[in-house]
Amino acid sequence: MVKYFNYSDFTILRDFKDLEFELQSTDSYSEPDIQSEIKKTGQEDLLQVAALQTAIVGFGNKTFGTIKFKNEVFNLDQVLPRIGVKTKLSLKDKVKPNELTPRRLQRFYRHSIKQYLEDNTDKESYLYRKYSDHDFKYRTVCFPGGEHLVETKEEAAYMLQTYINVDRRQETSISERIQRVLVARNIITLAEAREIVHLVNTELPEVQHN
Numbered sequence: 001m002v003k004y005f006n007y008s009d010f011t012i013l014r015d016f017k018d019l020e021f022e023l024q025s026t027d028s029y030s031e032p033d034i035q036s037e038i039k040k041t042g043q044e045d046l047l048q049v050a051a052l053q054t055a056i057v058g059f060g061n062k063t064f065g066t067i068k069f070k071n072e073v074f075n076l077d078q079v080l081p082r083i084g085v086k087t088k089l090s091l092k093d094k095v096k097p098n099e100l101t102p103r104r105l106q107r108f109y110r111h112s113i114k115q116y117l118e119d120n121t122d123k124e125s126y127l128y129r130k131y132s133d134h135d136f137k138y139r140t141v142c143f144p145g146g147e148h149l150v151e152t153k154e155e156a157a158y159m160l161q162t163y164i165n166v167d168r169r170q171e172t173s174i175s176e177r178i179q180r181v182l183v184a185r186n187i188i189t190l191a192e193a194r195e196i197v198h199l200v201n202t203e204l205p206e207v208q209h210n
Contacts, residue, residue, distance in 0.1 A: 033098035034108050041083045045069075047100075050076055050085075051109040052116055054102050055143045058126035062087055064102065106145035114140050114149060131169070132162045147181045156187040157196050164200045 002009070038044055046069055053067045053076065064076035064087065080087050085100045095101060106113070117123055117140040125143035128134070132142055138158045141150050150156050160182065163175040179193045188196075 028095060028097050029104060029107070030097040031108060034100065034104060037084070037098045037100055038108070041100075043083050046074070046079070047083070047085070047105055048109050048112055050074075050080065051102075051105040051145075052113055055106045055109075055113050055145055056116075056123065056125050058144075059102065103144070106143075107148050110145040110149045113143055113145065117143070127162060127166070131165045132158070147178045148185070150182070150187060153188050153192065156182045157192075160188075160193065160196050161200050164197065 038047055041047065049067055049069050050064075054064060057065065059065065064080060066073055066075050068074075077087070080102070085102065085105065086095070087102060089095065089101060095104075117125070124139055127144055127146075128139055128142040132138070135158065138155060141155050142158065142162055147156075147159050150159055160175060160178055163178045167173055167175050175197070179197070182188050183190050183193055
């Protein structure tokens with residue numbers, strides 16, 4: 001008996017046009033669901049400011065710091081979980097479409113974060129400050145969540161290059177996710193993404209900033 005079939009040996013294959021099916025996205029993020037969940041908290045403005053804090057200042061070791069909002073200081077490590085933001089997730093945890101996380105807040109409020117950077121030319125995200133080459137042209141889109149906002153191939157390439165530098169210094173693989181996002185949004189093709197990765201890894205020096 002043969003181990004591998006020729007095409008003519010398969011007896012159960014059917015044309016996809018004869019099958020009733022619909023492909024489902026693996027992205028569980030849903031902005032209508034996220035918006036509804038944010039409204040349920042009754043803390044829309046506070047969450048918008050928190051998203052800005054994490055995108056501009058950043059957070060590490062799941063420590064989110066504090067913000068001053070309406071003349072009151074809020075400890076985000078305490079406030080976010082209390083109003084339903086999941087801050088203790090591991091990479092293996094699956095998140096439901098309506099669940100709030102710090103990264104999802106950055107993504108949801110991405111246009112507001114960009115507007116803040118456009119209105120405040122003296123501000124820059126930690127991602128731009130620490131890991132990019134400081135090209136001012138990309139300052140307003142180079143922040144966590146900006147990969148869901150960029151519109152041009154040049155902006156996409158800048159984001160990918162910046163995250164490759166993050167991976168080099170932090171020994172992470174975040175740029176792989178950024179690459180998938182940019183390709184899925186049809187900003188760049190997979191071939192273009194791979195070419196960017198190749199150029200960065202073989203020709204461009206690592207950017208070092210404190």
